Amino acid sequence: MSGNIDTVDAAVDEAAPPILASREEALAAVERLREGIAARAEQTERDRMVPEETIRELTDAGLFGIVTPRLWGGSELGFATLLEVQTAIASACASTGWVYGVLAGHTWLVALFSEEAQAEVFADARARIASLIRFGGQPPERVEGGFRWRGGSGRFCSGIDHSQWVLLGGTVTEDDGTSEQWYMLVPASELEIIDDWHSVGLKGTGSKSIVIKDAFIPEHRAVRFADLGSGRAPGSELHPGGLYRLAYDSVWPLSLVGAVVGAARGALAEFIAATSRRLASLSSLQQASNGPALVRLANAAAQLDAMSSLLLNDARVADSAPEGTVFSPLDRAQRSRNLAFAAQQLRAAVNELYESAGGSGVYLSAPLQRWWRDVNTAASHVAFTWDLASVAYGRAVTGVNAVAGTGTGPAVRA
Structure with missing residues (x-):
């Protein structure tokens, strides 16, 4: 240190x-x-x-x-x-x-x-940091002592209203024509917030657009994505143990997926409460005819428990990784697969519950519809896209890379 x-x-x-x-x-x-x-x-x-x-x-x-x-x-x-x-x-x-x-x-x-x-x-123990990993508009330029960013813009900056800093990802083209992706820390005071977050779900995240008109980012506030992805980032040596030596793409979506799990848990709790009230007012014969709703309830509860266990296992593996651990491409692909699979399974489970709610669920006063909207919105995040994660996993496990002829053979797991 x-x-x-x-x-x-x-x-x-x-x-x-x-x-x-x-x-x-x-x-x-x-x-x-x-x-x-x-x-x-x-x-x-x-x-x-x-x-x-x-x-x-x-x-x-x-x-x-x-x-x-x-x-x-x-x-x-x-x-x-x-x-x-x-x-x-x-x-x-x-x-x-x-x-x-x-x-x-x-x-x-x-x-x-x-x-x-x-x-x-x-230095501010209460500082909070938002992020846009793919910040569009004009890219940053290298200047003496750091980078100059003029005219950058991007959407979905969750929590920006509460943040003092923002992490922004951009591609820098060097004088020799080569390009490299960087992650940069910018004070939130140097950004303009565009109040355009009018969404179908997760309405309260304040995931607004931001614009950077002209900001200088000193060299020490920038890090290469390649270093973040390799576990060799500059700051990792400051902290003992393996937690800060993990490749960022191995773990960062773990700080998002809990929102999907929690929203599904909220939806299930609301469905159980509503179903209990409804069944209590029915005769025994009428209660018996509600078997399909109870089956959906059981299915959703089982999915929630299974997906929670799957995700927690991945998080614990990352937390307990010894210093110097390098997760293989297959390990990373499998973790991405699990994240996307869990999010989409939970989305499907909540959709089943919402369908079972019938006409009463369409009112804006019905609590279940908010959980339904929130789960579907959260599961739409790119990190949880099954089409991408499943293909990436299939390529990794079979040894088929994106460029034909570069496969290294299937990755076999005992």
Whole structure:
């Protein structure tokens, strides 16, 4: 570790959020907040952003620090705990769960940047970071001491209203004509927010468009995607253990998928409550005729349990990876497959429940329709696209690469 940082206390003041000692402590903190988050779900959707009160509560509870390094006052509890915490939050409000996962997960990404960049961001123990991994418009240009970005733009910047920093991905063309993808840290104050988030679901995520008119990004606030993807990012050496040496594309969607799991859990809970009330008012004979609804309920519950286990296993494998672990292309493809498969299976399960709700489910006053809209919107994220993930896995497991003739033979697993 570099000697430029004296102590953790240098980055953490008296107002810093608490450090959570364990998964159990983190989940207990969520449980104390769930009722309030659920009570504000309609407000979240109406305002098209998570209320400041909710963000403050999550911050004060230390929950944004689940994968923040201990060096900077974080809990460093890993992606499995982040997944469980996000699921619990999203089961109260899917939009809040989505924004939570996005902002909390990005502290892990910042920990892969240079020490100087980390010190800038984490100097504010309550700083939050949004992101657009594919920022369009004009690309950044290399200039003396860093990069100049004029006229960049992009959509779907979830949680931007609550963020002090934004991670932006762009392609830089060098003087020799070669191009390379970079990830850059930009203060949110240097961006313009376009209030265009009018969506069918996840209405409260505030996933607005942003524009960068003219910003200078110093060299220390930029990192090559190639380094992030190889587990050799500049900041990884600052933190002991293997968590910050993992390739970013092996783990980053794990900070999103908990929103799908949580929303499916919320939908199932609402369906159970509504079905229980309806059956209680019927005669025994009428109850018996409702068997198909109970079958759908059982199917959805089984899918939820199975998909949760699948995702948690992947997260735990990543968390427990020894220092120096390099996941193979097949490992990465399998994890992407599991993420997409789980999201689409949960989407299908909730769709089954919604179909069973009949005409009563079409009213905007019906809670189930919000869960249905949120799950379908969340599962539409590119990271959960089954057409892409399934083909990538098929190529990896059979050794068929994208370019004909470059296959290395099938990857056989015992």
